[in-house]
Amino acid sequence: MFERIDGLAAIADRYDGFVFDVWGTLYDGGAAYPQAVAVLQRLAAAGKAVVVLSNSPRPAAVVAERLDGIGIPAALYREVITSGGECHRHLRDRPDDFHAGLGPLAFGFDPGRFAHILPGTGFESTPELEAADWILNAGPRSGLDTVADYEAALARGAARGLAMICANPDKVVYEQGVKMIHAGALAQRYEELGGRVHYHGKPHAPVFARSIEVLGARPDRVLVVGDNRATDVAGAVAAGLDSLMLADGVHCDDLLVAGRLADERLRAFLAVPGPQPLWVADRLGW
Structure with a gap:
């Protein structure tokens, strides 16, 4: 059963290691959330180990540079782990066997989204679906597109039996308040059409196992902090980790009323079968 808390201070002593989501937790594509830096500074001062775990299709260095630019320096965490970095x-x-068996040519819906994934791997991109050996799905051309915009390409790829690698399992994100689809939504539709998808990133086990290794903490002393029930919470539960779900991220429309977490909405949301967080808070704060 979940418990509401006002800030991380209420439970920080229970944990030695923390895994923080980025988008919807530390920032939403703009500036860092007001309390994010303060929380990380408090944890660093207390000697707590922190890993930043992102479903970004970009390499860890690019995300780290972005974090530094919004006031979250590398001194506040041990490592950035990204789905794009793990894909690369x-x-x-x-x-x-799966990765070793892929053919040399990958098709992508927006090649610009995986500019950092293929170089140095021996694979090349092709703009022609008919020439491709597999699909690298790092996201749509625009988050304002709909899944239906890609129906023809998805159906053709599935009919050809092309494997898809999804470099970001997130289905939607909020960018400065605007809801946008992401690679996970295209991957879900591909599976519905009979296509085979291999995922890198949350909620899948390898990125959580690597996070625990980097933290060097016992799993029962690790807390996952994020805003997405389907990725952050689900991945934590599957890995045997505790989780804190933040209400002001991807599920804000379901959970918030006038910017505050509404108890009746939270109960209804978590009554739907699925992974359960141990803790819930309005937003990230100390």
Whole structure:
């Protein structure tokens, strides 16, 4: 059963390591959230280990540079882990039969979104779906597009039996208050059409296992902090980790009334079968 808290101070002593989501938790595409820097500074002062875990299709260095630019320096965390970075690493190293068996040409809906993923892997991109050996899904051309805009390409890829790699399992994000679709929404539709999808990122186990390794903490002393029930909370539950769900992120329309978490909405939201957070708060704060 979940418990509401006003800030991280109420539970920080229970944990030695913290895994923070980025989008919807630390910022929403603009400036850092008002209390995000203060929270990370408090944890650093207390000697707590922090990993930043993002479903960004970009490499960790790009996300780290962005965080530094909004006032979250590398001194406040041990490492940034991104779904795009993990995708690149697996394509480069080909550590399993799936990645080793991919053909040389990848089709993407917006090649600009995976400019950092393919270089150095031995794979190349093609603008022609018919020439592709597989699909690299790092997101739509525009977050304002709809899944229906990609129906023809998705259906053709599924009919050809092309495997898809999804480099960002998020289905939607809020960018400065505007709701946009992301790669996970296209991947979900691809599966509905009979296509096969391999995911890198939350909620899938490998990124949580790597986070725990970097933190060097016992799993029962690690807290996942994020705003997405389907990725942050689900991944934490599957990995046996506690989680704190923030209400002012991707689920804000379901949970907030006049900017505040409404108890009746929260109860209704979490009554829907699915992974359950241990803690819930309006927003990130100390």
